[in-house]
Amino acid sequence: MLLFFSAFGIVPLSEAKTKENNAQLKIATCQFPVSNDIGANAHYIKKYILEASENKADLVHFSEAALSGYGGMDLPNFDGFDWDNLRAQTHEIMALAQKHSIWVILGSAHYISPEEKPTNCLYIISNEGEIVERYDKSMCTTSDLNVYTPGNRIVTIDINGLRCGFLICYDACFPEMYNIYRHKGVEVMFHSFYNARYQGKTILDEIIPAEIRVRASDNLLWVVANNSSAEYSSWPTCIARPDGSMMSLERGKPGLLYRTFPDEIKTKDFPSWTHNNKKMALPPTEVYHNGVPSTHPRVTNSRALP
DSSP states (O other), X not given: OOOOSGGGTOEEGGGSSOOXXXXXXXXXXXXXXXXXXXXXXXXXXXXXXXXXXXXXXXXEEOOTTTTTOOBTTTBSOSTTOOHHHHHHHXXXXXXXXXXXXXXXXXXXXXXXXXXXXXXXXXXXXXXXXXXXXEEEOOXXXXXXXXXXXXXXXXXXXXXXXXXXXEEEGGGGGOHHHHHHHHHTTOOEEXXXXXXXXXXXOOTXXXXXXXXXXXXXXXXXXXXXXXXXXXXXXXXXOEEEOTTSOEEXXXXXXXXXXXXXXXXXXXXXXXXXXXXXXXXXXXXXXXXXXXXOOOOOHHHHXXXXXX
C-alpha cells in the first residue's frame, strides 16, 4: 500500500478512526421544507422519527430551526410567537423519542424571557425522551443578532461510545469552532443548517459544501450536515467523511440520509486518504461566539425545557 506525503502525517483512512470497542452509531439526517407553520414542521419531524426508527437508526438529526421556523426568514422576529404551541409539540416529540427509543437532535428556538431574544438552538433529546443538552448557535450572523441571542457553550455527548459535537449553520465559517471540538475528541459533528428560501443561486451553493468538506478533512471527523429543502435550497443534506468525500440527498426533495459510524467505506474511484494529523493550537484567549450571550438561568441551564 502506498503512503503519500507521509512527512505530513497522511495515512490510509482504514487506519484512522478505528474504535477498539467496535462501537457503532446508525444515524438518519433529514431535510424537509421548514416553514413558519409549527404544526406542519412537527408533522415532518414526527414522520421522520418514525421512519428512522423503523430503519433501526439510533439517532435522527433535524436542520436548524426545524420546529420553530427560522427567525429572519420564515418569520420576521419572535414578537407574538406561539411559544405554547412550540412547547406542546416539543413535548410530543420527546414522548415519541422515548416510545421508539431513538435520540433526536431537534433544531428549534429556546425561550429566555420577555426582555431577551430567544436562542437558535439544537435540543439533544435522549432515547429516554429527555432533553439532556442544548446547543445554542454561537456564531450568529448580523441578521441573526436582530432576532436571536447568541450562545457561548461548546456541547459534546458520548452516544454509543462515539463522541458527538453540535454546531449550527454560520458556525461553519469559523475554523476555530471545529478546532475546539477536535481538541475535545469529537468524532461525529452534527451540523444543522438553514440555507433555503432564496430567489435563486447564491455563493452559498458553492461555499457551504466546500466548507463542510474542508472542516471534515482538516479535523479528521465526520460531518453530518443537513439543510432545509424549501425552494430555493442552496445545497442538499450531506455527510462528509474524514477524507473530504461526500454523499448527499437530492436537492429540494424531503427525505432521510442514513449512515453507520464509524464509516470505513472507501470511495470506488480513488484511494481514500486522510491528512492534517497535526492539530492546530488552541489559543487560550479565543472567543467562540459573536454578539452578547445571556446569563439568564434559562440559558445557563442546558437541560431547560422549551
